[in-house]
Amino acid sequence: MVILGVDPSFTATGYAVIKKELGKQFLISCGFIPLPSNKKMEERIGIFYDYFKKIIEQHKVTHLALETPFLGKNAQTFLKLGYLRGCLHLLAYQHTLYVLEYSPKEIKLAVTGFGAAAKDQVQRVVHMLFPGLSYQKTFDVTDAIAISLCGAWQQNII
Amino acid sequence: MVILGVDPSFTATGYAVIKKELGKQFLISCGFIPLPSNKKMEERIGIFYDYFKKIIEQHKVTHLALETPFLGKNAQTFLKLGYLRGCLHLLAYQHTLYVLEYSPKEIKLAVTGFGAAAKDQVQRVVHMLFPGLSYQKTFDVTDAIAISLCGAWQQNII
Numbered sequence: 001m002v003i004l005g006v007d008p009s010f011t012a013t014g015y016a017v018i019k020k021e022l023g024k025q026f027l028i029s030c031g032f033i034p035l036p037s038n039k040k041m042e043e044r045i046g047i048f049y050d051y052f053k054k055i056i057e058q059h060k061v062t063h064l065a066l067e068t069p070f071l072g073k074n075a076q077t078f079l080k081l082g083y084l085r086g087c088l089h090l091l092a093y094q095h096t097l098y099v100l101e102y103s104p105k106e107i108k109l110a111v112t113g114f115g116a117a118a119k120d121q122v123q124r125v126v127h128m129l130f131p132g133l134s135y136q137k138t139f140d141v142t143d144a145i146a147i148s149l150c151g152a153w154q155q156n157i158i
Numbered sequence: 159m160v161i162l163g164v165d166p167s168f169t170a171t172g173y174a175v176i177k178k179e180l181g182k183q184f185l186i187s188c189g190f191i192p193l194p195s196n197k198k199m200e201e202r203i204g205i206f207y208d209y210f211k212k213i214i215e216q217h218k219v220t221h222l223a224l225e226t227p228f229l230g231k232n233a234q235t236f237l238k239l240g241y242l243r244g245c246l247h248l249l250a251y252q253h254t255l256y257v258l259e260y261s262p263k264e265i266k267l268a269v270t271g272f273g274a275a276a277k278d279q280v281q282r283v284v285h286m287l288f289p290g291l292s293y294q295k296t297f298d299v300t301d302a303i304a305i306s307l308c309g310a311w312q313q314n315i316i
Binding site: 075 | 200203229233239240244245251252
């Protein structure tokens with residue numbers, strides 16, 4: 001089971017690939033993709049799609065984990081978030097990945113034991129679980145690790 | 159210049175392919191794609207993507223025309239509309255299409271001469287312009303034809 005967790009955004013998309021073997025989780029890869037704001041929308045989407053296509057193929061991803069988004073202040077930002085999620089769903093279809101989706105509360109609860117945890121609490125737990133992780137990692141990355149972890153743990157229960 | 163106009167929706171996506179030659183517009187193809195609601199999200203997106211990939215290649219499409227969407231009552235529907243638009247932008251990137259986007263008002267104004275025209279007014283004008291068009295065509299299709307036409311005419315001005 002190889003889970004790709006993604007926290008998509010046009011500002012910086014965080015991602016993490018976690019492999020689950022014999023009940024243990026290994027962080028295979030993580031990082032974030034900045035999508036150059038000076039490029040046209042279709043180019044940014046193309047960069048995003050190509051990047052994740054490579055990640056999925058390289059790490060033989062089997063599951064895609066996402067967080068349920070909620071409408072913020074800006075409806076157009078929400079629509080554009082849909083563009084990125086649409087690409088991820090398309091990749092799931094093209095590579096026959098299982099799609100897992102969790103609410104922010106479920107993810108926080110799974111990782112910190114507290115559904116209303118702050119972002120830095122999530123980050124602290126992620127660093128405890130993966131001590132090798134550089135402290136420079138932004139929330140985008142630690143959030144994506146939390147999403148992947150939630151997927152890895154939840155799939156255990158089922 | 160071959161324009162693909164799309165009015166995406168998970169209920170029924172209308173589309174039209176219009177070819178512009180020597181200042182004249184020819185309706186090459188039009189129709190709608192129902193996305194089976196009993197299938198998983200990623201499958202529906204896959205069907206949508208594959209369908210338009212074929213249309214673009216078959217008709218050697220050069221331009222993609224879309225309508226600017228506005229947030230309706232349901233934010234989740236708006237997000238999911240983003241999934242389909244994201245796929246179209248990705249196809250535009252993969253086939254180097256120019257992306258044209260118009261507000262509903264611009265489209266109505268271009269086609270009927272009245273920015274606040276009703277859907278059936280748009281439909282009537284579309285039927286007048288393309289008398290061969292079957293009267294069974296739904297609004298999804300006539301709206302998509304209107305989007306393509308707006309693209310064809312606007313590109314004339316520029």
